[in-house]
Amino acid sequence: MQPIKVDALPNRLRNILTTSVIVCTPGTADCTTIDNVQVDTGSQGLRLFASALPATLALPAMAGAGGAAGTGTVSGACAVFGTGYTWGAVRTADVRIAGQLAAGLPIQVIADPTLPTVPADCASSGPPMMTQAVLPVNGILGIGLFAADCGSVCTRNALPRWYYVCDAGGGACASSSQPLASQVTNPVAGFLENNNGVIIELPSVPDAGARTLTGQLIFGxxxxxxxxxxxxxxxxxxxxxxxxxxxxxxxxxxxxxxxxxxxxxxxxxxxxxxxxxxxxxxxxxxxxxxxxxxxxxxxxxxxxxxxxxxxxxxxxxxxxxxxxxxxxxxxxxxxxxxxxxxxxxxxxxxxxxxxxxxxxx
Known part of the structure; x- marks a missing residue:
């Protein structure tokens, strides 16, 4: 069980459900707690703003599809939502929530400085949600109906507005296929137990609303x-x-x-x-x-x-x-x-x- 809440946000955006996650350098005890992460059953995968991560936290970049670690490519991800898009590098992290561990999980780091240029087809997807002035949370916790954000179709095809192979020096990115194990993944699907879904339990709200509200996110x-x-x-x-x-x-x-x-x-x-x-x-x-x-x-x-x-x-x-x-x-x-x-x-x-x-x- 993980506490969740609705509370005031900096730009007065209402009805945003948030929680906290613990993110670690894979296989180490070098961890940080990221608060104010939106709980989203409408998407898959953990997406965190680069600005919300300590500069000292080393999260390895995923090599671009077809490349191996150290070959000078980085996997980039475009995520399209109803209100806009996020762009950033795919990196791996150990993610802990309520005592559950998703080890070596591919996540998206939004506005990752390694990939400063948004591909044109991703940028055409709608308004950018690339700063916390626009999206006033530290990230999005996608715990929806699927294990990976794109699935098998992206393992076979280089689709626009999904995955890219990028020059690690900040150069051009090209659409690419993406192996399932390298796609941004629903953390719950990566747990060793209680990994078949989630329950969100929230109390009732008066007609006039409530200033704050707390509930539970239950795994399994x-x-x-x-x-x-x-x-x-x-x-x-x-x-x-x-x-x-x-x-x-x-x-x-x-x-x-x-x-x-x-x-x-x-x-x-x-x-x-x-x-x-x-x-x-x-x-x-x-x-x-x-x-x-x-x-x-x-x-x-x-x-x-x-x-x-x-x-x-x-x-x-x-x-x-x-x-x-x-x-x-x-x-x-x-x-x-x-x-x-x-x-x-x-x-x-x-x-x-x-x-x-x-x-x-």
Whole structure:
């Protein structure tokens, strides 16, 4: 069990769930604790800002695909999120969280000075999230549905906006394939035990929000007495994309997911008043939607949407009724987690409900 929290951030970004991780030079006791790392079930892999790492902490750079250590190449990684991209070198570290160890884990070091130039195709992916003025955390802890961030498709193909082989002197980078063992990896998948998924457990939040909120990140599903599935509803997702379907307002969104790294619920509504990218109904509104797994299992849920401008005008940081506009997907973001115990099962890892990937709550 690892403590997690929602609290104030420097630029007043709300609904950001964070925790701490311990990062070590592989095979040594040279370690540092990195606080204020965002907990994200919508991505895979640990990504830390170079500025958050002590200069004395030696994390070996991964050689570019096709190169060996010492050949003058470095593996670069581009990670694309809904709000922008991160770019940096792939390095290896021993990562410890709540007593669990992922040894020799490939991680992304964001804005690594070894690779100062962002490849053009990565830079075209959206706004850069390359400074803590933009992304006011020390990194992202991706503990989603998959073990690696790209998977087998990147072992066979040099795809844009994924992996690159770069000149260690800061020169040009070219798209490359990437062996599975060298891809940025979900730390939970690297644990020796309790490695088939995670549970996020957060308390309920009042309609007006809460200034701070604490909960638990629990590793493993059905591996210990405190992480059994019990009577949770299991919703299986597409094994390649991680999507399930959500139906709301008479429309079905096949690109739907549950994501602790999104700070609001994001969906399309023809009835809710908008204020920019957010919904701002004059009075709190109730919405209904149905989630359906790939095996046909379904659950219908009601949730509240408040006026985002009024929420942001308060001093609170955790809201279960914050929502914004998306016309391409249905994103069950962090507000959905409050007052629930939500399971995220990793692909191909066995549980009492069968192999992942699936969500349960």
């Amino acid at each position: 599903i059905g591996t210990q007495a405190n992480n059994t599935l019990g009577g949770a509803t299991v919703l299986r997702v597409n094994a390649q994309t991680g999507y399930l379907a959500t139906t709301a307002d008479g429309q079905t969104w096949p690109r739907s997911f549950i994501d602790s790294g999104s700070n609001g619920m994001f969906f399309a509504s023809a009835t809710l008043a908008q204020c920019g990218l957010w919904y701002c109904p004059p009075a709190q509104a109730t919405q209904t939607a149905t989630m359906t797994g790939v095996d046909g299992a379904a659950v219908t849920l009601s949730f509240s949407i408040a006026n985002a401008q009024a929420l942001f005008a308060s001093s609170n940081n955790a809201f279960d009724n914050l929502a914004g506009v998306s016309t391409t997907m249905f994103d069950w973001g962090l507000p959905f987690f409050f007052g629930r115990r939500i399971y995220t099962a990793i692909e191909a890892r066995p549980t009492a409900a069968g192999n992942g990937p699936f969500y349960a709550f």
